[in-house]
Amino acid sequence: VIKVNVPFVDLGTQYRKLETEILTGIKGVCEPSSFILGSEVQTFEKAFAEYCGTRYCIGVSSGCDALLIALLACGIGCGDEVITAANTYIATALAISMAGATPVLVDCDEYYQINVNSIERAITDNTRAVMPVHLYGHPAHMHAVMDIADRYNLNVIEDAAQAHGAMYHSRRCGSMGDAGCFSFYPGKNLGAYGDGGAVVTDNPEIAEFACRYRNYGQTKKYHHAIRGWNCRLDTLQAAVLNCKLQYLDEWNEMRRNHARRYCDQLKGLPVKCPVEQKECRHIYHLFVIQTEQRNALSAYLKDKEISCGIHYPIPVHLQTAYSDSGYGRGDFPVTEQFSERILSLPMFPELADDQIDYICESIRSFFEQ
Ligand SMILES: *Cc1c(COP(=O)(O)O)cnc(C)c1O
Numbered sequence: 154v155i156k157v158n159v160p161f162v163d164l165g166t167q168y169r170k171l172e173t174e175i176l177t178g179i180k181g182v183c184e185p186s187s188f189i190l191g192s193e194v195q196t197f198e199k200a201f202a203e204y205c206g207t208r209y210c211i212g213v214s215s216g217c218d219a220l221l222i223a224l225l226a227c228g229i230g231c232g233d234e235v236i237t238a239a240n241t242y243i244a245t246a247l248a249i250s251m252a253g254a255t256p257v258l259v260d261c262d263e264y265y266q267i268n269v270n271s272i273e274r275a276i277t278d279n280t281r282a283v284m285p286v287h288l289y290g291h292p293a294h295m296h297a298v299m300d301i302a303d304r305y306n307l308n309v310i311e312d313a314a315q316a317h318g319a320m321y322h323s324r325r326c327g328s329m330g331d332a333g334c335f336s337f338y339p340g341k342n343l344g345a346y347g348d349g350g351a352v353v354t355d356n357p358e359i360a361e362f363a364c365r366y367r368n369y370g371q372t373k374k375y376h377h378a379i380r381g382w383n384c385r386l387d388t389l390q391a392a393v394l395n396c397k398l399q400y401l402d403e404w405n406e407m408r409r410n411h412a413r414r415y416c417d418q419l420k421g422l423p424v425k426c427p428v429e430q431k432e433c434r435h436i437y438h439l440f441v442i443q444t445e446q447r448n449a450l451s452a453y454l455k456d457k458e459i460s461c462g463i464h465y466p467i468p469v470h471l472q473t474a475y476s477d478s479g480y481g482r483g484d485f486p487v488t489e490q491f492s493e494r495i496l497s498l499p500m501f502p503e504l505a506d507d508q509i510d511y512i513c514e515s516i517r518s519f520f521e522q
Pocket of ligand 1: 215216217218241242244245286312314315335336337338348349350
């Protein structure tokens with residue numbers, strides 16, 4: 154095999170393909186100087202709501218803000234508990250903390266999703282919501298989550314920051330709970346050219362709250378109904394997203410093809426490949442394998458100029474930021490074990506077949522050495 158450098162994510166190739174379209178979109182914002190809540194924001198909100206199959210979409214400044222706004226819209230705050238997964242990006246827990254509530258963590262199952270059997274055990278009199286994360290682009294077990302939420306009268310806020318276009322029993326991720334929260338961080342499956350996020354919902358009260366909150370609580374100019382904040386979706390970012398949303402399904406399909414090729418070629422090796430569960434459409438934001446020799450394999454691949462990632466090396470409950478949470482090592486054994494075994498291989502739509510072949514051959518040679 155010829156040695157080829159494989160980045161973990163490559164945003165440049167995609168930009169070069171879309172350059173004319175993107176720059177036209179950006180010009181459309183700059184020429185009329187419609188920088189704040191310009192028409193591109195509304196255009197995007199309408200298109201993304203339609204894409205998700207929800208009545209409303211409210212563009213905000215980041216995924217983290219989307220989560221915070223959804224929590225506040227549900228009236229969650231001081232003294233409340235919100236149940237989420239220990240094996241998520243820290244933003245999920247931070248949003249709960251920022252709302253004034255307490256993140257109550259539970260372990261994950263073998264598919265990396267929140268362990269629905271643990272949710273019920275974590276419920277107390279103070280529990281107000283569950284925040285499932287569709288981790289890596291695979292849906293969480295929403296039927297079970299919704300069933301528990303119904304029985305205990307809890308809100309469900311989906312962290313769909315890694316799951317743009319993922320499906321669960323023919324529903325889009327983000328469209329099943331009270332609200333769904335998306336991030337448009339550049340590396341996400343639908344990524345802006347800077348920060349961005351969105352809340353999607355069918356609930357008109359949540360939509361109205363979000364729409365006001367992100368713009369200082371404003372109902373009309375200089376009239377403020379609530380104490381909101383400035384966390385609007387930037388119009389330039391909306392212009393980029395309008396262009397890129399058209400390609401999301403195609404890009405997700407390309408990721409799915411890459412995942413198939415990876416799994417085929419890694420067969421027989423001592424690595425565990427991701428599994429797409431029944432009635433689920435995985436959109437492979439990340440392609441995460443597991444091996445007991447994670448660190449050695451990662452170093453070996455780095456030497457072959459293949460960049461990998463670890464999502465995530467330190468679970469939320471072991472972060473210094475949560476050292477006062479009362480959690481400690483041993484509390485979430487599956488999450489902790491996975492954090493030492495998981496490795497994210499390069500995954501982006503423009504990844505070439507010969508790059509995947511090179512990666513898989515390198516992994517094979519690692520285990521044969
Ligand atoms: C990216 C991400 C977020 C945060 O999104 P930002 O736009 O970076 O604020 C939240 N949750 C998960 C699971 C993420 O992957």
